[in-house]
Every structure is written in structure tokens, then in C-alpha cells.
Amino acid sequence: MGDDTRLVLAGRNTAETHGFVNVPPFRGSTVVYPDAESCLAGRNRFTYGRRGNPTMEALQLAWSELEGAAGTVICPSGASACSTALLSCLKTGDHLLMVDSTYRPTRALCNGLLARYGVETTYYDPMIGAGIEALIRPNTRAIYMESPGSQTFEVQDVPSIVAVAKKHGITTLIDNTWATALLFKPLDFGIDISINAATKYPSGHSDVLIGLVAANEKALPALQATHGDLGLYLGPDDVFLTLRGLRTMPLRLREQGANALAVARHLDQHPRIRRVLHPALPSCPGHEFFKRDFKGASSLFAIVLDATSDAQVIAFLDHLKLFGMGYSWGGFESLAVPFDCTAYRSATSFNLGGRAIRLNIGLETPADLIADLDAALAAMPKA
Numbered sequence: 001m002g003d004d005t006r007l008v009l010a011g012r013n014t015a016e017t018h019g020f021v022n023v024p025p026f027r028g029s030t031v032v033y034p035d036a037e038s039c040l041a042g043r044n045r046f047t048y049g050r051r052g053n054p055t056m057e058a059l060q061l062a063w064s065e066l067e068g069a070a071g072t073v074i075c076p077s078g079a080s081a082c083s084t085a086l087l088s089c090l091k092t093g094d095h096l097l098m099v100d101s102t103y104r105p106t107r108a109l110c111n112g113l114l115a116r117y118g119v120e121t122t123y124y125d126p127m128i129g130a131g132i133e134a135l136i137r138p139n140t141r142a143i144y145m146e147s148p149g150s151q152t153f154e155v156q157d158v159p160s161i162v163a164v165a166k167k168h169g170i171t172t173l174i175d176n177t178w179a180t181a182l183l184f185k186p187l188d189f190g191i192d193i194s195i196n197a198a199t200k201y202p203s204g205h206s207d208v209l210i211g212l213v214a215a216n217e218k219a220l221p222a223l224q225a226t227h228g229d230l231g232l233y234l235g236p237d238d239v240f241l242t243l244r245g246l247r248t249m250p251l252r253l254r255e256q257g258a259n260a261l262a263v264a265r266h267l268d269q270h271p272r273i274r275r276v277l278h279p280a281l282p283s284c285p286g287h288e289f290f291k292r293d294f295k296g297a298s299s300l301f302a303i304v305l306d307a308t309s310d311a312q313v314i315a316f317l318d319h320l321k322l323f324g325m326g327y328s329w330g331g332f333e334s335l336a337v338p339f340d341c342t343a344y345r346s347a348t349s350f351n352l353g354g355r356a357i358r359l360n361i362g363l364e365t366p367a368d369l370i371a372d373l374d375a376a377l378a379a380m381p382k383a
């Protein structure tokens with residue numbers, strides 16, 4: 001079955017929803033038992049609102065099918081999905097290998113809460129591949145990947161890293177938000193835990209915060225236990241909206257991915273652009289792994305402007321008419337935000353060679369976006 005068919009069917013059973021196509025938002029804390037015997041035996045399919053309801057179950061089933069996972073937990077944000085996943089496989093005294101290009105709040109988690117609880121983190125070069133073996137210590141328990149990397153888009157050599165991890169019995173995790181399991185299936189590559197900030201593509205409309213963590217048989221029990229211990233829960237309306245978004249995610253990803261590539265290729269030839277960081281372009285670090293392992297590209301990439309000052313960046317951004325300025329992505333609308341990755345990296349330096357902007361390309365007509373970007377680049381003063 002193709003993933004498009006899977007996402008139309010998964011998690012729906014019209015015999016249970018009186019013929020209605022969708023599972024509605026189930027709102028509730030208390031679930032009553034039909035009699036004392038089933039209460040004593042805990043025999044209800046659902047036991048308590050936080051532990052699950054039919055709306056949550058539908059999303060969990062659909063996501064697990066797409067990921068090829070043993071199970072999925074729903075978290076109240078992408079950031080909480082990252083922290084829940086990490087907490088599920090680490091304890092005091094453990095050592096974590098974290099990719100240097102990771103999403104910044106994940107870095108803050110490692111340097112803050114995990115460090116306070118006695119977990120030591122070593123950051124590694126996203127391009128390290130099999131060389132990661134040299135960083136492994138007797139107490140290394142987890143290797144965390146994010147591919148492509150946040151902001152800089154390096155694509156990691158996942159199979160080489162997973163092979164090293166398996167040799168040493170180390171749990172592997174990946175933040176797979178950029179690709180989703182439509183474009184890269186982490187568990188098929190032997191990764192144990194796949195994290196997705198479903199705030200982005202699965203919900204897809206910039207109106208929900210949600211995180212999904214899918215795991216294989218080995219990692220699932222600890223993941224579910226940690227999720228329960230933390231008492232995590234997300235309201236049924238947000239779960240419902242994510243299920244609704246999931247049905248059209250393949251279409252949106254294909255369209256936005258194609259639009260993004262058209263914009264990226266245009267900007268790659270533009271005299272006021274010094275560099276385009278897009279996994280599908282040969283100049284992107286790890287492009288060979290992208291070609292080998294991914295089914296396609298999504299809508300997020302970065303550009304380096306022919307600019308070195310705030311005034312130039314401001315002139316460019318303020319001239320854009322079709323791009324919102326906002327710190328998210330994966331929604332249907334185009335966005336542009338400035339960033340400086342040199343401010344926080346510790347294991348590697350990434351000299352951008354100019355001022356950088358991250359672009360999320362939406363469902364607008366690509367020619368309109370290109371014209372808008374060209375006009376803003378023309379309005380950007382020369383150095």
C-alpha cells in the first residue's frame with residue numbers, strides 16, 4: 001500500500017463512528033466502567049482521559065502505520081516530544097552524543113535539564129558518519145540525529161551512524177520533522193525513536209502545537225512509561241486537527257517541496273545570493289546522502305544574502321510582501337526569518353559568509369514568490 005492510501009485509511013473505522021468519515025474530538029477526563037467486575041479488572045478499552053481516547057488512538061494508529069512503528073506517543077509540542085524521547089532512554093551518569101546542528105531548544109535541554117540531572121552531552125559534527133565511533137565512551141547510551149540539520153541543512157550519513165550504534169548497543173533517535181516519514185522513514189534505517197514536531201507538516205496549517213514520537217518494539221515501553229510519568233496530554237481539538245491535516249499531508253508536502261525547489265534554484269543563480277542551503281542542491285553538505293536515502297525534499301531551506309549588516313537584512317525583509325516573519329514552518333504559508341548559527345555551535349564552525357535567512361515555502365504560486373524575493377533583493381542596499 002502506498003503512503004497516500006495509508007494516510008487516507010489509517011486510524012478510521014466508520015463502523016465505530018456511526019458511518020461518519022472522521023473520528024470526532026472526544027472530550028473527557030472520566031471514563032466510567034459498566035460494572036464493578038470490569039472496573040476491578042481494568043477491562044475498559046479506555047481507562048482515563050490522559051491515558052487515551054478514541055481521537056488520540058486514531059492519530060497514534062495512523063502515525064505508527066506511516067512510521068512502521070510499534071507505537072506512538074502524543075506530546076503537547078514538538079519540543080516536549082524531543083525531551084520526552086531523550087528522557088526515555090537516559091539516566092544519571094549516562095553520556096549522550098548530540099548533533100551540533102540540532103534545533104536550538106534541544107541544545108538548551110541538553111545543556112540545562114539533562115546536565116542538571118547528571119547526563120553529559122558531547123556535540124558532534126553532523127558530517128561525522130562512521131567517525132562517530134571515536135566519540136563513544138563506556139557510558140554512551142544514546143546518539144541523537146537531526147537530518148537535515150536545523151538552519152544549516154547538513155544531511156547526515158544515517159546508516160553509518162546507526163551501524164556504529166548497533167555495534168555498541170546504543171539507542172538511536174532522530175528529529176525527523178523536516179522530512180516526515182513520507183520522505184525519510186527512520187525506523188526502516190534501523191533508528192529506534194523517530195521524533196516529529198507535528199506542529200509543522202502533519203497539522204500543516206499553523207494553528208496547532210503538537211509532537212509525535214514513534215518507536216520500535218525495543219524503545220516503546222520506556223517511551224510510554226516516561227510519557228505517562230510526565231503526565232503529558234494534548235486536548236482533543238488539537239489532536240483532531242492534526243488527524244485532519246495528516247490526510248492531506250502528502251499533497252501539501254509534494255506541492256510545497258516542488259515550490260521550494262523552484263524558488264531555491266532561482267535564488268541559487270541570483271547575483272545577490274551568496275549561497276543556498278537546500279539538501280536537493282549539490283552544494284549542500286551531505287547532498288549525496290540526501291540522494292541516497294530520501295524520497296524528496298520538503299519546503300524549508302536557507303539562503304545567505306550578499307549582505308553583512310542589519311540595515312541590509314532589514315531592507316530585504318521589510319520589502320517582502322508575501323512572506324510572514326515568524327519562527328515556525330511547515331504551514332501552508334511562506335515565511336522568512338533571519339538566523340545566526342555561529343552564535344551557538346560548539347563542535348563545528350559553520351561560516352555562512354554573509355547574513356542568513358531561513359525560508360518556508362508555502363502553497364502560493366512560485367512565480368509570485370520569486371517576484372517578491374527578486375524585488376526585495378533589488379531593494380537591499382549594496383555593502
Ligand SMILES: Cc1ncc(COP(=O)(O)O)c(C=O)c1O
Pocket residue numbers: 077078079080082103150175177178197198199209210211327328329
Ligand atoms: C526541527 C525542530 N524540532 C522541534 C521543534 C519544536 O516544535 P514545537 O515548536 O512544536 O515545540 C521545531 C520547531 O521549530 C523544529 O524546527
